[in-house]
Amino acid sequence: MxxxxxxxxxxxxxxxxxxxxxxxxxxxxxxxxxxxxxxxxxxxxxxxxxxxxxxxxxxxxxxxxxxxAGASKTIEVEVDKPLGLTLGQKPGGGVVITAVEGGGNAAKAGLKSGDQVLYTSSFFGDELWPADKLGFTKTAIQAKPDSVYFVVNRGGADVDVKRLPKRPAPPRFGRKLTEAQKARATHICLDCGYIYFLQKPFDELLDTYVCPQCQAPKKRFARYDVNTGKPIGSGLPPIGVIIGLIAGIGAVGALLVYGLQ
Known part of the structure; x- marks a missing residue:
């Protein structure tokens, strides 16, 4: 004053x-x-x-x-093909989304022009790879037949993608399916909730097929109802229930044996 x-x-x-x-x-x-x-x-x-x-x-x-200043957030989405976006090389390294088609799959998933791409789906499997070089990232995206998982940074300072390690994709359980995946979803793993939606029919898979998320055998899958999000008519209980029953029976047997001595 x-x-x-x-x-x-x-x-x-x-x-x-x-x-x-x-x-x-x-x-x-x-x-x-x-x-x-x-x-x-x-x-x-x-x-x-x-x-x-x-x-x-x-x-x-x-x-x-x-x-x-410095307010930023990380966004993770899975986008059906065609993606409806354009990628460009950032000065000094890294990949950025330069354009997003209005009404396209990328726009519906929430991606925007200016988002820095941190990770995308890898060539194979559920691994995510850092988006360091534009050509490498485009090749990895082209190798995915149906959908691509993106991790982007929006706002704030740029992330040094060169220092990012590879990381596994998030578990399928609890992830929201895209519209294209819903159309192909036929089976669900009873042990972990992984939903099978690949283009190859589930019945044509070898008997040695295992769940990519929890390694459960093929027989642990049941038909999947997309509308209810639940398995259809599975006759096998979850593996956790089976293990619990076996452990319970063993405990009762031990109690009877030691109780009689």
Whole structure:
């Protein structure tokens, strides 16, 4: 808080409130001053008030900028083909989404132009690979026959993708299926909830096929109802129930044996 007395008036300046108050004090301070000098002093004081208000406003704006700067979020989505997006090379390394088609699969999944691509699906399996070089990333995307998993960074500072390690894709259990995957989903693993939606019919798989998520054998799969999200008419209980029953029977048997001794 600062104050000044000019031309018989006391003006108090409050930078925090961006305002000033005016109160009459004494009239005798103008004595001995010319009218031109009095006007000049009043003008200088109001110029100081204006600078104080502008400095306060600038400080507030800097605080708002500091709160918003660096705000970023990581988005993970699975996008059906055709993707409906264009990728470009970032200066200094990395891949960025340069365009997204309106109404396309990428737009429906929530991807936007300007998103930095951190990971995409690999050539094979459920592994995710860092999107370091544009050509390598495009080749990996082209190798996926149906859908591509993306991990992107939106807002804030760029991520140094060269330092990112490979990482496994998130478990299928609990993941929302895309529309194309729903159309192909036929079987579900009873042990972990993995949903089989690949183009090759499940019945044509070898008997040695195992769940890619929990390694359960093929017989642990049941037909899948897309509308209810539940298995259809499975006659085999979950493996956890079987193990529990075996453990329970063993415990009862041990109790009887030791109880008779």
């Amino acid at each position: 600062s104050s000044a007395v000019v031309a018989g008036a006391s003006i108090k300046i409050s930078p925090r409130r961006r305002a000033f108050s005016y109160s009459h004090t004494q009239k005798t301070t103008l004595q001995g001053l010319s009218l031109q000098e009095s006007k000049r002093r009043v003008s200088d004081l109001f110029l100081a008030v204006s600078k104080t208000k502008n400095a306060t406003r600038s400080l507030d704006n800097n605080k708002i900028t500091a709160r918003t």
